[in-house]
Amino acid sequence: MQQEPGSGMREQALWMADRCLGRRIARLHRLVSRRFDAELRESGLTLPQFEVLSELALFDAPARPSEIAGWLGLERSTISRNLDVLTHRGYVRVAATSSTGRTTRVVVTEAGYHALAEAGPAWQRAQAWISGAVDADAVDALDRWLTALDLDQQRG
Amino acid sequence: MQQEPGSGMREQALWMADRCLGRRIARLHRLVSRRFDAELRESGLTLPQFEVLSELALFDAPARPSEIAGWLGLERSTISRNLDVLTHRGYVRVAATSSTGRTTRVVVTEAGYHALAEAGPAWQRAQAWISGAVDADAVDALDRWLTALDLDQQRG
DNA sequence: CCTCCTGTGGTGTATCTGCAACACTTGCGA
DNA sequence: TCGCAAGTGTTGCAGATACACCACAGGAGG
Known part of the structure; x- marks a missing residue:
């Protein structure tokens, strides 16, 4: 710190890098x-x-796009585009629109449930790979994390 | 299951949706x-x-781009582009190149350490927000998860 | 009835990422 | 020494996301 300003910086940088949660979660x-x-x-x-x-399937009722965005932590615009794709494929159906043609509520169609069920085996392979890597406590920890951050975000 | 094929599908879809780890980790x-x-x-x-x-700072030695990609779980091409940006800003320096001009090893420059240190307060705010949401066990669980998946991926 | 104002859905733009493909290098065995 | 195979850095391309922004809806208040 006295004659080597670079030394202190380097120490701090390493400390940050080592314990950065964003890095680990992103990975x-x-x-x-x-x-x-x-x-x-x-x-x-x-x-x-x-x-x-x-x-949408879990909600099991006509849902507003902004609601979905909030649940998933995604941008409203991203939801809008994804809903376009899913609607075009017939997996999602517009249940209500405003007078100007904006979709206000969407639901999962029978084809949507079918697509989910059809993806079952593939989903299960990925899920097994991930959940098999750790104990159940890790999953609980993950859930606690999500609910805590969600609550915190709603407040501020 | 007998007369309502959609009912069984719907049940399975809900089961999958509820416990999907990919969904939660992505969020x-x-x-x-x-x-x-x-x-x-x-x-x-x-x-x-x-x-x-x-x-790169943690490694503390000239590193090959593909190594960095492996550590971060990023694509080699993405690393290549990010290194371009960081090099252009002077945060990273090419330590060795091949005869054709490809960068084979890079190191953090003094300016890079400076940039990391300068980002300290901002980093700490984000880090505090996240780590403050849960107990230390969750962080441990996250680390266990990463190491387990990493080992599994290296094997196959 | 009208105006303001918050919330919401949608579009344009810039950026980023991954995949596929390419050129080159490195190491090994014939 | 000469191929050949595996690995590496880079680039073209397609897809997806976020941010900024705009147009509209639904109330609150005058």
Whole structure:
């Protein structure tokens, strides 16, 4: 610190780099995302599309696009485009529109449920690979993390 | 299952959607990534750039691009482009090239360490937000997950 | 009834990533 | 020494995402 300003900087940089959570979570996401995409490719679904379809199926009622965006942590615009794709394929159906033609509520069609079911084996392979790598505690930790961050984000 | 083929499909789809790990990890990544990018923006670094710089700093020796790609779970091509950007900004320096001009080894420059240190406060805000959401066990679980998947991927 | 204002859906643009393909290098065995 | 195979850095291309922005809807208040 006295004669070597670079030395202190370097120390701090290493400390940050070593414990950076963003780095680790991003790496986990890339590993998992690639695996899911590779497995799901044969079914024609990407992971984000699978996510949208899943959330919509879980909600089990006509949902507004902005709701879906909030659940998934995705941008509203991204949801809008993904819904376009899914609607075009017949997996999702517009349940209500405003007077100007904007879609206000969407639901999963029978074909959508069928696509999800058809992706089952591929999904299971990816899921088994990931869940088999660790114990159940890790999954619980992941869920706690998500709910905590969600609550925190809603407040601020 | 007898007269309602859609019923069984729907059940399976909900089961998958509910426990899908890809969905949850992707959501966590989006939340975390957005936060880091937002905080780091003022320092001019994106999360991936920060990751590359960090790994390189941790390695503390001239590293080959493909090594970095392996550590981060990123594509070689993505590393190549990010290194271009970082080199152009002076944060990274090419330490060795082949006869055809390909970069074979890179190191962090003094300016790179300086950039990392300068991003410290912003990084700490994002890091505190995320790590403050859960207990230390979750971080351990995350690390276990990464090492397990990494080992599994190296084998096959 | 009108105006403001918040929230929402959609579009344009820039950027980034991965995949596929290419050129080159490195190391091994004939 | 000469191929041949595996690995590496780079680039073209297609796809997806986020941010900024715009147009519209639904209330609150005058």
